[in-house]
Amino acid sequence: MAAKNNALNKPVNVSPELEAVVGKGPLTRAEVTSKVWDHIKANKLQDEKDKRQINPDAKLGAVIGKDQISMFKMTAAVSKHLS
Numbered sequence: 001m002a003a004k005n006n007a008l009n010k011p012v013n014v015s016p017e018l019e020a021v022v023g024k025g026p027l028t029r030a031e032v033t034s035k036v037w038d039h040i041k042a043n044k045l046q047d048e049k050d051k052r053q054i055n056p057d058a059k060l061g062a063v064i065g066k067d068q069i070s071m072f073k074m075t076a077a078v079s080k081h082l083s
């Protein structure tokens with residue numbers, strides 16, 4: 001069984017910009033990641049040709065920038081909005 005006190009399970013506060021995407025914090029990092037992906041899928045923000053690329057809408061753009069971003073770089077961008 002995984003340790004309960006690892007970084008993914010520790011509640012973190014989210015910035016107002018990120019809150020617009022994932023809802024009110026505090027949330028665990030795992031919940032934040034899951035909710036960001038829910039938003040991406042619900043709004044069809046994955047690039048049609050390359051699913052690894054995310055095309056942010058206005059809400060997500062406030063968190064990760066307005067330009068297309070790879071899903072790998074997106075995680076780092078989102079983490080800047082956690083405290």
